[in-house]
Amino acid sequence: MRPVDIIGVGITNFGKHIEKSLVELGGKVAVEALKDAGVKPSQINAGFFANMQAGSLFSDFTIGQNVFYQAGINSVPVFNVENACTSGSSAFNLAWMGVASGAYDMAMVLGAEKLIIPNLGLMQAGTSELDTLEGMVVPNAFAMRANLHMATYGTTKEQLAMVSVKNRRHASMNPLAQFRNPITVEEVLNAPMIADPLTRLSCCPNADGAAALVLCASELSGRYTSKPIRVAGSVLVSGSYKNPCNLAQWEADKRASSIAYEMAGLGPEDLDAVECHDAFTISEILHYEGLGLCPEGEGGRFIESGATTLGGKIPVNLSGGLLSKGHPLGATAVAQIIEGVRQLRGEAGSLQVDGAKVFMAECMGADKAGDVKTCSVNIITK
Amino acid sequence: MRPVDIIGVGITNFGKHIEKSLVELGGKVAVEALKDAGVKPSQINAGFFANMQAGSLFSDFTIGQNVFYQAGINSVPVFNVENACTSGSSAFNLAWMGVASGAYDMAMVLGAEKLIIPNLGLMQAGTSELDTLEGMVVPNAFAMRANLHMATYGTTKEQLAMVSVKNRRHASMNPLAQFRNPITVEEVLNAPMIADPLTRLSCCPNADGAAALVLCASELSGRYTSKPIRVAGSVLVSGSYKNPCNLAQWEADKRASSIAYEMAGLGPEDLDAVECHDAFTISEILHYEGLGLCPEGEGGRFIESGATTLGGKIPVNLSGGLLSKGHPLGATAVAQIIEGVRQLRGEAGSLQVDGAKVFMAECMGADKAGDVKTCSVNIITK
Numbered sequence: 028m029r030p031v032d033i034i035g036v037g038i039t040n041f042g043k044h045i046e047k048s049l050v051e052l053g054g055k056v057a058v059e060a061l062k063d064a065g066v067k068p069s070q071i072n073a074g075f076f077a078n079m080q081a082g083s084l085f086s087d088f089t090i091g092q093n094v095f096y097q098a099g100i101n102s103v104p105v106f107n108v109e110n111a112c113t114s115g116s117s118a119f120n121l122a123w124m125g126v127a128s129g130a131y132d133m134a135m136v137l138g139a140e141k142l143i144i145p146n147l148g149l150m151q152a153g154t155s156e157l158d159t160l161e162g163m164v165v166p167n168a169f170a171m172r173a174n175l176h177m178a179t180y181g182t183t184k185e186q187l188a189m190v191s192v193k194n195r196r197h198a199s200m201n202p203l204a205q206f207r208n209p210i211t212v213e214e215v216l217n218a219p220m221i222a223d224p225l226t227r228l229s230c231c232p233n234a235d236g237a238a239a240l241v242l243c244a245s246e247l248s249g250r251y252t253s254k255p256i257r258v259a260g261s262v263l264v265s266g267s268y269k270n271p272c273n274l275a276q277w278e279a280d281k282r283a284s285s286i287a288y289e290m291a292g293l294g295p296e297d298l299d300a301v302e303c304h305d306a307f308t309i310s311e312i313l314h315y316e317g318l319g320l321c322p323e324g325e326g327g328r329f330i331e332s333g334a335t336t337l338g339g340k341i342p343v344n345l346s347g348g349l350l351s352k353g354h355p356l357g358a359t360a361v362a363q364i365i366e367g368v369r370q371l372r373g374e375a376g377s378l379q380v381d382g383a384k385v386f387m388a389e390c391m392g393a394d395k396a397g398d399v400k401t402c403s404v405n406i407i408t409k
Numbered sequence: 410m411r412p413v414d415i416i417g418v419g420i421t422n423f424g425k426h427i428e429k430s431l432v433e434l435g436g437k438v439a440v441e442a443l444k445d446a447g448v449k450p451s452q453i454n455a456g457f458f459a460n461m462q463a464g465s466l467f468s469d470f471t472i473g474q475n476v477f478y479q480a481g482i483n484s485v486p487v488f489n490v491e492n493a494c495t496s497g498s499s500a501f502n503l504a505w506m507g508v509a510s511g512a513y514d515m516a517m518v519l520g521a522e523k524l525i526i527p528n529l530g531l532m533q534a535g536t537s538e539l540d541t542l543e544g545m546v547v548p549n550a551f552a553m554r555a556n557l558h559m560a561t562y563g564t565t566k567e568q569l570a571m572v573s574v575k576n577r578r579h580a581s582m583n584p585l586a587q588f589r590n591p592i593t594v595e596e597v598l599n600a601p602m603i604a605d606p607l608t609r610l611s612c613c614p615n616a617d618g619a620a621a622l623v624l625c626a627s628e629l630s631g632r633y634t635s636k637p638i639r640v641a642g643s644v645l646v647s648g649s650y651k652n653p654c655n656l657a658q659w660e661a662d663k664r665a666s667s668i669a670y671e672m673a674g675l676g677p678e679d680l681d682a683v684e685c686h687d688a689f690t691i692s693e694i695l696h697y698e699g700l701g702l703c704p705e706g707e708g709g710r711f712i713e714s715g716a717t718t719l720g721g722k723i724p725v726n727l728s729g730g731l732l733s734k735g736h737p738l739g740a741t742a743v744a745q746i747i748e749g750v751r752q753l754r755g756e757a758g759s760l761q762v763d764g765a766k767v768f769m770a771e772c773m774g775a776d777k778a779g780d781v782k783t784c785s786v787n788i789i790t791k
Contacts, residue, residue, distance in 0.1 A: 028510060074647075079470055088461055088493040089775040089782035092647045102664070104645040105783065106499050109489045111470040117488050121503055128410060128510030263486040265456075265474045282484070393471040400471035401487065 028127040030245035032255035033407065035064025036365045041236040041353035042205040044141065049081055049090065052237040053139035054097025060135060060239035061098060065251050068099030071241070072131035075122040076107050077114035077138035078357035094137060111392030112304060114138060115360030116263065116403035119240065123261045126242050133244070138362070139237035140355035166230055166307070170222035173309035175275040177224070182312065182327030184224045188215035189330045190308040191228050191350050197337060198347025200377045205234050205353035215308075229308040234353025238361035240368075254372045259385075260290035260406040266399045279402035280317025280389065287387070287404040288319075295319035298341055298406075299383035300370050302363035304391045305348040311335075314389055315343070318404070337378060345370070345378045363388035364405055371409040384409045410509040414630040414637035415789065417446025417623035418747045423735035424587040426523065426617040431463055431472065434619040435521035436479020442517060442621035443480060447633050450481030453623070454513035457488050457504040459496035459520035460739035476519060493774030494686060496520060497742030498645065498785035501622065505643045508624050515626070520744070521619035522737035548612055548689070552604035555691035557657040559606070564694065564709030566606045570597035571712045572690040573610050573732050579719060580729025582759045587616050587735035597690075611690040616735025620743035622750075636754045641767075642672035642788040648781045661784035662699025662771065669769070669786040670701075677701035680723055680788075681765035682752050684745035686773045687730040693717075696771055697725070700786070719760060727752070727760045745770035746787055753791040766791045 037059025044052055053076070061068060076091025087093065091107040110117040115138035122134040176182045192212055198204035210228060218226035248255040264283045272278065288294050295318060303318065305311040312326035320341055321329040329335065335343035346352050346366040349359060367386030369375045375383075385408050393400035419441025426434055435458070443450060458473025469475065473489045492499040497520035504516040558564045574594055580586035592610060600608035630637040646665045654660065670676050677700060685700065687693040694708035702723055703711040711717065717725035728734050728748045731741065749768030751757045757765075767790050775782035 028512065088491060089647075092775075092782045095647075096650055101647060102649045103647060104502070105492075105647040106503065106645070107491045109470060109491050110487075117486075120486070121488065124510055124512055125506060128506055128512070130410070130506055130510070263488070265471075265477075265483055265485060265487040267484045268478055393474075400474045 029129060031123050031126045031258045032243050032245045032248040033240055033258065033368055034243045034248050034252045034255055035060045035066065035241035036239065036368050037063060038203060038238040038362055038365050039236050040203040041234040041355055044235040049139055049141040050093045050097060052141065052235065053094030053137055056237040056239040057095060057098035057100065057135065057137055060241050064241040066133065066241065070133055071100045071103060071135050073103050073122070073125055073134045074100055074105040075118035075134060075136045076105060077118040077361065078107065078140055079109055079111065079114055080140065080142065080356065094139060095135070100135065110401050112356060113263065113360055113390045113392040113401045113403045114357045116388070116390045116405060119361065119364060119405060120261050120263045120403065122242050123258050126244055132247055134242045135239060136242065136361055137237065137239040138358040138360065140357040141235045142233040142355065166222040166225055169307040169309055170225050172274050172313065173224050176309060176312065179275050180324035180327065184216060185212055186327035186331050187224060187229060187308040187312065188212040190305060190311045191215045193330065193336050194305060194344045194348040194350045197345045197378060198351030201347050201352065204347035204351050205232060206351045225307055231306050231349035231354045234355045236353065236355035236358045236362070238358045238365055240361060240364060256368050256371050257408045258405065259293065259408045260287035262287045262290065263401065263403045265401050276323065277313050277317035277399060279391065279399040280314060283402045283404040284318045284389070287406050291406040291408070293385060293406060297385045298387050299385050300345055300367065300380050301341060301343045301387045301389065302346060302366050303343060303389040305344055305350050306354065311343065311348070318387065318389060342380055345375070360388065360390040360403060363390060364407065367407050371407060411511060412627035413505050413508045413640045414625050414627045415622055415640065415750055416625045416630050416634045416637055417442045417448065418621065418750050419445060420585060420620040420744055420747050421618050422585040423616040423618040423737055431521055431523040432475045432479060434523065434617065435476030435519055438619040438621040439477060439480035439482065439517065439519055442623050446623040448515065448623060452515055453482045453485060453517050455486045455504070455507055455516045456482055457490055457500035457516060457518045459490050459500040459743065460522060461491055461493065461496055462522065462524065462738070476521060477517065482517065492783050494688070494738055495645065495742055495772045495774040495783045495785045496739045498770070498772045498787060501743065501746060501787060502643050502645045502785065504624050505640050508626055514629055516624045517621060518624065518743055519619065519621040520740040520742065522739040523617045524615040524737065548604040548607055551689040551691055552607050554656050554695065555606050558691060558694065561657050562706035562709065566598060567594055568709035568713050569606060569611060569690040569694065570594040572687060572693045573597045575712065575718050576687060576726045576730040576732045579727045579760060580733030583729050583734065586729040586733050587614060588733045607689055613688050613731035613736045616737045618735065618737035618740045618744070620740045620747055622743060622746060638750050638753050639790045640787065641675065641790045642669035644669040644672065645783065645785045647783050658705065659695050659699035659781060661773065661781040662696060665784045665786040666700045666771070669788050673788040673790070675767060675788060679767045680769050681767050682727055682749065682762045683723060683725045683769045683771065684728060684748050685725060685771040687726055687732050688736065693725065693730070700769065700771060724762055742770065742772040742785060745772060746789065749789050753789065
């Protein structure tokens, strides 16, 4: 397995893209990523496309091929990858493996999603029909986790709300984020209740969006960029389905991150910034603990300390996270990695972490009351 | 890249499986494949699941995880792969790459599909909304190819019908096939017309079904089986989207097979049996030519010569093909490879090709009037 670099990125703003088709959105970021990398479409040896709902919404079962074709990428192998919220990071992991193995010298990873058609697909994700009928949809499952964390570790509703407040503050500096107006703890607590203690401002919004990356064998990347970003660790795991499991701890996070730390030869203390899957406020608190950013049970106090805010010890979700940036499923995990590329290139503007050298992106899919279905951790370095 | 072997297989019959869920069907073949390989669930390092319509039919976006869990396979990376009719071979290609690269020692590929809920998804596959509205659905696009082939090369309706007759004769000896009663050229020609010259007996039927394979690094496979089957070449390509393209020739078939032949160090003359994507009778004729089994334009005369029947020069679709066995999308391409494993192991019963040593499986996805969207060729050897 040889080293692999990220040499180009492209991304849209997240939000409503009524005027563009999914194929157009994807084509746009593919062209951007090629341009950023300074490579021609014909130099891409394989395409990995991440999307969750195109099959059901548009009956297009080879949509990746149509997206890449918009950028002049054709003839090469194209894989359509679907893995709930980790669709983008699963595609990334496969593309990384393809280049690391020597099968491809250069590959594009592209995630895109259009969610403008109302449907319950995501609400029900990962559940059984019986669960859904009985009301066990995703927000309820996360509310259970939040309540258990509060009861077990003394985490407060205010601490949960601080996650939304922090991520919105970051989003206010990110022109690509969907919601950019600052909010207060009081506003989060007083927003309409979805599933106690999670209010509407504690849950991430849907969004349309697309994001693309060009991966290149490190031995070749010097030809294209003076700022290659190394993939130091790339991991995907699925749930262990342990029963009983601990709803107030994420075993999959611990497992995926420990493998990634080992691959990278780094530890949590080396991270300069993290993007994690804050689908709900409680998620981010659990990720702090699962990824080793703070000890078990300390997540609530960790957010309150300011450690994860811009300027703090380890800033988390500088992009605004899913909570403020929005969650275009297939694009989400690709966009997280792009946030890291910008930090490590020193191109993050007012969100820049001085001297950032090591970045982690974590994503998680289709969690329900039981265990996590899929979890990814990627570590990239300067 | 190190050599990779197939060491275990599991498959259901193709047809209606009203009594079983998709997860149950998949779980069943996963257990069978493990048993056939003689390995424990904990020895599988990654799972690659192929399916087209579970997301839209069942709102389950991490269904692969649920399927593998039925067989006790959890915690490991699980990828859900979707690539129209080549979903199964795309998953196979990725799993092969994972083991060949050294990332995994052992991986399972599993394709499964339930199509009992009527929908037009497949009819419209790969088309634009405008095309569909104007009647350009899949059978029509293949009828155009058939008419052009007839006009250009003198192929006859009878020769087209012979493909169905031959594959049904093979299916009559395959207990796993959906339709097993022999049919005649006259019956094919007189069946209800779908899109001239393609009658109902010229088009493959839907089916439910599942199929699984265990891949293992060749350096380890001796521990598990005395009959390892080598993956000699594994290729996925997408269409070249050339315009104008030649509707009576499949450029993607030629491209994918020439790469696969080169990887395997073999040519068409070395093949002992082939499974190809006979979604329509004309498809098989075009594949003969695209894969180099006969010269361009000779496909009609090639079927008529008996060359592709059991006992002929190069038997094609001994399983009965999609035309008689049925087409459970995600499972189809995996099942094709299993047919080869049985031939090379000498376990094909009355369908056995004496001394079979080299087998090719070809699959193709989402073809429309233009070019092919995705095409796979896998060559396996004894």
